[in-house]
Amino acid sequence: MNDITLGRRAALYGLVCVTVLYSFFPIYWMLISSFRDDRSLYANFSLLPGPFSLTNYEVLLELTDYPTWFTNSILVAFGTVCITLVISVLIAYSVTRLQFRGKMVVVGTMLYAYMFPPLLLAIPLFSLFVKLGLADTRLSLMISHCTITLPLGVWLLWGFFKQIPMDVEEAAMVDGCSRLRAFILVVLPLTLPGVLTVAIFSFLLSWTDYTFALVMIGTDSLKTLPAGLDTMVGSYELRWGELMAGSTLIALPLLVMFMFLSRYFIHGLSAGALKG
Amino acid sequence: MAVVELTGVTKKFGDVLAVDAVNLAIADGEFMVFVGPSGCGKSTTLRMVAGLEATTAGTIAIGDRDVTRLQPKDRNVAMVFQNYALYAHKNVYQNLGFGLQVRGTPKSEIDMRVRRAADMLGIEDLLDRKPKQLSGGQKQRVALGRALVRDPDVFLLDEPLSNLDAKMRVRMREEIAKLHAATGSSMIYVTHDQIEAMTLGDRIAVMQDGRVQQVGPPLELYDRPANVFVASFIGSPEMNLIEGELAQKGKAAGFVSGELSLPAPAKLKDPSNGGREVVAGVRPEHLAVVSDAHAGFAAKVDLVEQMGAQTLLLCSSGATSVRALVDRDDKVAIGDRIRLQAAQDNVHVFDLGNGASLLAG
Numbered sequence: 001m002n003d004i005t006l007g008r009r010a011a012l013y014g015l016v017c018v019t020v021l022y023s024f025f026p027i028y029w030m031l032i033s034s035f036r037d038d039r040s041l042y043a044n045f046s047l048l049p050g051p052f053s054l055t056n057y058e059v060l061l062e063l064t065d066y067p068t069w070f071t072n073s074i075l076v077a078f079g080t081v082c083i084t085l086v087i088s089v090l091i092a093y094s095v096t097r098l099q100f101r102g103k104m105v106v107v108g109t110m111l112y113a114y115m116f117p118p119l120l121l122a123i124p125l126f127s128l129f130v131k132l133g134l135a136d137t138r139l140s141l142m143i144s145h146c147t148i149t150l151p152l153g154v155w156l157l158w159g160f161f162k163q164i165p166m167d168v169e170e171a172a173m174v175d176g177c178s179r180l181r182a183f184i185l186v187v188l189p190l191t192l193p194g195v196l197t198v199a200i201f202s203f204l205l206s207w208t209d210y211t212f213a214l215v216m217i218g219t220d221s222l223k224t225l226p227a228g229l230d231t232m233v234g235s236y237e238l239r240w241g242e243l244m245a246g247s248t249l250i251a252l253p254l255l256v257m258f259m260f261l262s263r264y265f266i267h268g269l270s271a272g273a274l275k276g
Numbered sequence: 277m278a279v280v281e282l283t284g285v286t287k288k289f290g291d292v293l294a295v296d297a298v299n300l301a302i303a304d305g306e307f308m309v310f311v312g313p314s315g316c317g318k319s320t321t322l323r324m325v326a327g328l329e330a331t332t333a334g335t336i337a338i339g340d341r342d343v344t345r346l347q348p349k350d351r352n353v354a355m356v357f358q359n360y361a362l363y364a365h366k367n368v369y370q371n372l373g374f375g376l377q378v379r380g381t382p383k384s385e386i387d388m389r390v391r392r393a394a395d396m397l398g399i400e401d402l403l404d405r406k407p408k409q410l411s412g413g414q415k416q417r418v419a420l421g422r423a424l425v426r427d428p429d430v431f432l433l434d435e436p437l438s439n440l441d442a443k444m445r446v447r448m449r450e451e452i453a454k455l456h457a458a459t460g461s462s463m464i465y466v467t468h469d470q471i472e473a474m475t476l477g478d479r480i481a482v483m484q485d486g487r488v489q490q491v492g493p494p495l496e497l498y499d500r501p502a503n504v505f506v507a508s509f510i511g512s513p514e515m516n517l518i519e520g521e522l523a524q525k526g527k528a529a530g531f532v533s534g535e536l537s538l539p540a541p542a543k544l545k546d547p548s549n550g551g552r553e554v555v556a557g558v559r560p561e562h563l564a565v566v567s568d569a570h571a572g573f574a575a576k577v578d579l580v581e582q583m584g585a586q587t588l589l590l591c592s593s594g595a596t597s598v599r600a601l602v603d604r605d606d607k608v609a610i611g612d613r614i615r616l617q618a619a620q621d622n623v624h625v626f627d628l629g630n631g632a633s634l635l636a637g
Contacts, residue, residue, distance in 0.1 A: 168361045170326075174354065175422070176378040
């Protein structure tokens with residue numbers, strides 16, 4: 001018996017190690033490459049870091065539009081988060097608390113929309129934006145990102161709002177709150193992990209999106225980081241060092257965010273829709 | 277302090293009639309209990325008073341205000357919920373003060389009233405705790421306190437004790453009774469437990485199928501149930517209800533069902549109604565074991581339940597089974613043949629068809 005469990009354990013640990021290696025090696029490689037001297041990128045390289053150099057970062061920040069792209073990414077991501085939160089909170093709350101015709105259709109449609117691959121939506125969306133005069137703007141990119149973030153936001157928050165007992169809200173209403181005030185003072189604080197999860201998720205999605213950014217934005221000064229980095233991949237020249245430095249800087253805010261908010265994110269995912 | 281008046285209050289959920297034209301007046305300072313089986317409309321009626329459900333028809337007045345169309349926040353009622361409904365993200369102090377805070381009460385007064393309520397309920401030591409750190413009884417005290425600080429026109433309590441264990445339920449029942457005595461506020465209390473209703477209520481409204489079956493002080497309901505439903509619902513153990521017929525038996529009209537016979541009550545509306553099929557009711561505690569071989573009726577003991585001070589006998593007389601609650605009897609055994617007798621005044625007679633009482637007054 002003991003041998004079997006020991007064997008199983010070893011196999012399990014082995015599997016975990018392989019998974020961790022598989023997931024982390026590219027990140028590790030990105031990191032050490034970004035700090036490498038240009039010449040050692042292509043010849044005599046080893047799996048260990050070094051020789052250390054900041055040249056890639058200097059070139060990236062001084063000679064490319066990286067700072068502009070960074071600003072664009074921040075603006076688009078925050079915009080997406082704000083739109084997603086306001087709309088998904090309102091929709092999710094309405095479908096859990098109010099009685100109206102076809103409310104399950106709303107939820108169902110949301111999930112259906114989530115199943116479309118971004119590329120399928122990107123082209124018709126772009127032609128819509130052209131008609132509306134929104135093409136090639138940051139707003140058009142935010143709206144495009146919302147096509148993915150909104151359905152998941154509604155779906156997640158729906159699970160959360162369902163878990164908040166009706167009588168807590170009713171108690172607040174009897175205690176002297178209007179429905180809106182009861183919602184803001186009682187329901188929203190209780191669903192904070194869910195709201196944060198949706199915020200993190202939307203940020204993540206918008207921050208790392210490449211497909212929509214590529215289709216929606218043509219002007220260089222409006223590009224976000226992933227699409228901007230792409231312009232550095234030239235036909236005759238592949239500047240790996242700067243690319244790796246740029247990728248590292250894209251990952252940095254995510255890493256910081258997860259360090260502080262992963263607790264809520266995990267709680268949010270486990271307590272929300274998945275459990276409901 | 278106010279009088280709550282319900283006039284023709286009706287609630288429909290789709291095609292389902294949950295509350296059917298309830299008329300009820302609750303006096304200033306009165307403790308009114310709504311009691312009935314689940315689904316009888318008692319909670320819905322309470323929620324309509326609170327404003328949490330809209331009425332389909334009828335009006336609700338608190339004091340001289342018609343509140344039928346008012347929001348819950350504008351009715352000046354306080355409510356205690358079955359699941360406590362505490363605000364999980366606030367501590368006890370904030371839970372108690374929330375109702376005052378949203379109404380813009382000055383901080384010093386909130387503090388004074390929160391501490392007074394906490395003192396009344398013995399929860400001063402818990403003010404810094406979060407709800408999840410409290411036991412069921414403590415949570416219910418906080419929920420009561422939250423209502424108490426508000427000084428509302430009427431307290432609404434929706435099955436506040438049903439989530440507590442039996443011992444705590446008895447203790448909290450006493451505390452609610454004391455609280456009512458101390459504050460003198462009008463209270464409406466919903467429960468499915470007839471013992472809570474009997475012990476707490478100044479008056480009880482027994483509800484079934486959305487209708488009020490009878491309203492009155494606890495002992496009036498016990499002594500003079502208006503129909504078979506009230507008779508069976510109020511009192512524990514449940515009243516024996518036996519189908520049979522009224523018969524002319526010598527001088528006094530009696531009640532006969534097979535071998536079982538009971539004296540007919542003197543207050544029978546129409547004593548000459550011999551042969552009429554009725555339901556007779558007699559409470560287990562009103563049946564006594566007698567030694568006289570000609571008194572009462574014969575019965576065989578099927579089961580003996582010793583309850584300490586009393587003994588509950590499950591007997592059968594022919595095909596009819598009856599229960600008798602007698603003083604402690606150590607000797608009685610299963611299979612014994614005994615005679616049971618009820619006093620004339622303790623027998624109830626109801627119409628077989630609609631279940632209404634056939635006794636006068």
